[in-house]
Amino acid sequence: MKKKHETSSNPEGLSRRGFMRAAAAGAGTTAGVFATGAATGSVEGAERPIQRPSNFEQIAGAAIPEFTFPAKGSDVFAKACKEEGLAALFCCPGNYHIVTSIANQGIPTYGGRLEGPMCSAADAFVRVTGEVAAASGTEGPGFTNMICAIAAANACRTPLLVVASNMSLRGDDTESNIQRGYQQPMTEGIKKYGKRVVDNKRVHEYAGYAFRMLKSGVPGPVHLDFTNESAGRESMLESEMDIDCYFDKSKYRTDSKPYPDPKDVAKAIEMIKQAQRPLIVASMGVFYSKAWEELRLFAEKADIPVADSGPMRGHFSDGHRLSASTAPGAIYSVDLAILIGQYCMPTLGEYPFDVDCKYIRIDPRAEDVGRNIPIDLGIIANEKNALEALAEAIPPMKHDAWVAEVAAARDAFEKENDEHYKIGLGYTDAVHPAVIATELSNFLYRGDLPQEQTTVASGGFGIGKYTRRRLRAYRPGQICNGAYQYGSIGPDVGYAFGCGVAMHLGAGPQAPYKGSPVVAITGDAGFAYSGMEIETMAKYRIPAIVIVYNNNAWGTWSGYASNPLAAHVHLFQENLRYDKISEALGGHGEYVTAPDQFTPALKRCWEIAVNERRPSVINCQAKKEFWIARDFPPGMLGQVEPGCMSYNH
């Protein structure tokens, strides 16, 4: 078969002769397209409503092409993704072969405005569903736009598949054309595994590498970049005989999980018996091993309080009598901490337990046990298996005094939050963060909605320190803990989209609430990074309500307020209208300038979300001085971890 680049001197295979041939053939088609455009153009100056093209209505009913050979490497890769249950792909145009092949497999595919927020969307999707999702960018800038989001996903140990195109081997080091760069060194330190895939015969094999990493042990991002030779136009494979290692997933990886050593389980039970005030800290490993039921059974049988932590919340219900997630005042009393699935380890003191506290760590990898915090017992096991073994082996126990102390700490915390709210209501010329936090919480959990229904992308910097105190998780994956560990403040609208898609598809633990609106919290600084994705949510009819805390400044302003040469760095123009941006992008907008306007605006947005499936922005006009406690108590708040305020670990 004659290849198109055979006569080319250009490494990308485009010769002048070839171009002239193709251009002549396409000239008639191009003329036709322009003619159609001219015929349907509208009158100058007429009102042009925002509308989405009919293509979006056709997605659901479109036929899924059958996979057949001959096939491109991208098709082979996409087929492997489908067989592995890849739940969704978030991308922008670019990496065309891989994206189109994945879409042609019927894997839900979403195109947005910027690769960074799309990668964040994929991260959030995974965090609230536990299912593997992918993000894609084109070579060069499309890929590098994703770097921050990949780093955040890595800190969260998200099993995120990152795919990107990367020109061709033939053009390496030439600077021919544009967008050349070696991708794998750029993700060094922010991925679990990566590979530049250069051979179409090995595409399936590397899909196996990817999913082995994504679905085994401690998860993390996998980054594959594909050259034209492996997945592009030059990657055609005649039959499966052309492919190396063309095995089914049952042959290239295992779902077997390590079980704890019975001696370790017995020792753990002895330590629990000796403890007066034990606490289970349940983190992301509990979520990813889907061990929330085993966790509940163990906690209830042993009568041990549980605080959850991690990039998602809800694997232990905040409504449970043993929940310590909203009892920060009790954390200092803990004399035995059982850290389970805590892949992102705090250092000693960051969880401020009693100084004589003993530690049990349960983790699937021995290499990490003992890092940061000296252990009294390490148990190497899959979290689900460990909790199952512990629940079976432990005798029924009672820790009445300790459970009562935790309950009292919960009450004290709520009382403190109520005090903040009362103070916040007193500031009538702007919207205080305590008002937003409390009234949002009342709407989601104490009104007409089932309290376990709404998934929240919890973000923002200063506002997040108030809303985390009031947001609750009553079931797995109900909160995406936006800034977890990496501390990005910008991806929140991307996270909202990912949570919204998870709810739209009813993926993982979102299934019982399929189609429900989602809520996101962000700041005015954060909104600027990813706010254009309001348009993406509008075009896909993802009903997210994005609450923007607009205090005219970065959260860092207060530290530089008195420095005339530096303060401006931390300031924006005042009273910016983020709500109008939403309206201009096809969403709904509300501008809230006083405390009594917040809940009515939230209710209007909810109605629009339910009835019109459109996103909204509630632009809450605050003021930067709210962070100065001397003038506007309670000011900027900090946090105690683990529990509902956690985002470091």
Next chain:
Amino acid sequence: MYTKLVAYLEGRSEDGLPPHRRVDPRNATVTFENRRGSVSLVLVVKGNRYTYGVTKLLNLTNEILGYLYINFLPYLWEEFDVSRE
């Protein structure tokens, strides 16, 4: 801030606290000593209850840091160079 901190410290000896969180005045007393704005935590043990005193002192330091984190974060930014992120 100092007034609130003093009130917080006094609360650490109140009757309602569980024993493991309380500084029992029969065993030790805790106060702040303020020398021109430089504040020290002072614990005086009664009798020879030194183990009790050291444990309480360490845990109190732990709790006071937590109290500052929650309520006076900008102070920790400015005075202890805690990360503003």
